[in-house]
Amino acid sequence: MSEVHGTVAAGFESVREEFASVLADEARDGGAQLAVYHRGRRVVDLWGGEDVDGDALLALYSCSKGAVALVVALLVQDGALDLDREVASWWPEFAAEGKGALTLRELLAHRAGAIAVEGGFTLEELADDRGVAARLAAHRPYWEPGTGHGYHGHTFGALVGEVVVRATGRTVREHYEERIRVPYGVDYHLGLPEELEPRFRTVLPMRPTPEEQALLDAHPVAPDSLLSIAFGLHGDPPLDMVAYGNSRALRAGAPLSGGGVGSARGLARMYAAMAGELDGRAPLLKPETLAEFSRVHSEGTDLVTGNPNAFALGFIPLALRHPELGAGAVGHSGAPGSQAFAEPARSLAYTYARRRFAVFGGPGPSSARPATASVRTSPARS
Template sequence: MTDVHGTVEPGFESVREVFAAVAADEARDGGAQLAVHHRGRLVVDLWGGDGVDGDSLLALYSSSKGAMALVTALLVQDGVLDLDRTVASWWPEFAAEGKGGLTLRRLLAHRSGVIGVDGGFSLEELADDRRIAERLAPQRPFWEPGTGHGYHALVIGALVGEVILRATGRTTRELYEERVRAPYGIDYYLGLPEELEPRFRPALPLLPTPDEAAFLAANPIAPESLMGVAFDLNADPPLDNVEYGNAPAVRAKAPLSGGGVGTARGLSRMYATIAGELDGRPPLLGPGILAEFARIHSRGTDLVTGEDNAFGLGFVPLATRYPSLSPAAVGHSGAPGSQAFADPATGLAYSYARRRFGFMAGPGAAENDRLVQAVVEAAAKSA
């Protein structure tokens, strides 16, 4: 059985028990972390598994979309960005191939149709949002913009980041560092400093059971399908997700779609900045702007994944996945099965991180169902 380390505040002992059960699962080989803030306090700080402690920095993949959404919301709140202004009004080259009418709002809701490029990207290109944006500007959309939604897995960050750069002259990474990470001492990075490299623990590949391996063999993804394009399987060679997360260039350059690196403790603290007061300071986002970003803008069958899902603006409205959360809850998962969110209705901020990829774990590995429920119940009892 895997040893569980760390602390929980009184009232959250049940969360430790659930995490211990998760850590005892052989699929956790490689380690996992769990951190929860409640009303600005770190009430759960746990880890277990091979090679991971509470300070281990992990590749948290699409968690960076949550950081991107937070910076975007701050700029909308400041009046610097207008959600209903067209992307091309900031970025004229983007108007090519019938994309001129696409608004920032629809882009953030994964409705642009620009999910990838013909021929795919190289790993070197995927590490660099400016190069991604350069290739996306002339690209034809894969469906008529605004008519449906589909997960922009590897490109949403480059698209939104280019708008932010054109509007402000600053990169999203610079704004995140200046307004979010540095002021709050957050151990979650868009661009991992070289001196922190020794703390990084590489992502580990999926170890499928025989049944899972048989399912994967029987259900290959066609490279030219919408899913194949969105996940860069139309490239030569096709993208390897583990290689992507472990690539030094991805850690250093931090593509906003999937380059975030940090601890569960750090990502939970990032979400604590919008879940309520933190360190005596008010939440970064006012209730009106947070409600707008949490409001469901796309719902139904995802044209890329084929799943029934929902998107707010950049964030995922996570009450659609975890019914115990409030409609105000926003966050984003990461490819290996990690999950993170803020729920301002209860003052909760949550982050679960794992090293090894889980089977079909993209929207958040299944153990999050148990962990989130335990956290919500513990918080309600301690209120």
């Protein structure tokens, strides 16, 4: 049984209890971190598991989409980007194959249909967002843009990142460094510097239980399905997502769809700057910007996964999955089972970071239970 380390503020003891329970249930999963901010103060800072401490840096995969969404929200707030302008107005090459009418709003809501290219991408190719974007621009979409939604797991960041470069002359990473990571001291990196490599802990491969393996065997992914196409599941060889997180080239290049690396402390701090006042500074997003970016823009059956899903603008609207959260709660999960979000009604920011790759991907009970306890101990502002 893994020992829980770290601290919690008075009143948040139940969060520690839930985290301890998660570690006891999932000791085989290689460790985890949990950090919670409430009203600008870090009230939970916990970790446990083999070779995982509070300073360890973990591959958090698609949690990076939340950082991208925050950067875009700031640029929209500044007037540098217009949500209802066509993507091709900044990026003419994107108009190929019937994509010319797609707006930035629709792109952020996973409605482009640009989920892959014929033959897929290798890990080396995914390390280069601009190369990915160039190939996607010329390629046909997998459904008529704007008519449905589907998770752009490997392409969202490259597509949105190219719009930001074309519109502002600077990359998402440059905007993130200047406006979020450096001024707030955020230990979450879109491009991990070489000197921080000793703090990185490798991603551990998934380890399904017999019951989980039986489910996997009973529901194989069809080679011609959009899920297989989007995630390179039936390539030659199939895309290895554990190798993705463990690739130094990808950690350095930081593909915006899933290459971010950090600690739970770091990502929670980013969301704390969004959720309310932090270090005497006003929230990063104005109420009207937050309202627009947290509103549901796509809902229903996801064309890629085949499951019910919903998207705000770049973010996942959390209240649909966790009713105890307010309507403005948004964030993003990551394949190892990581989950991060901001709940502005409570000035609450939460990150659960997990080292082992999840069997079914995305958040599960291990992230939901501490999240629920965090919300219940954080009263909304009156």
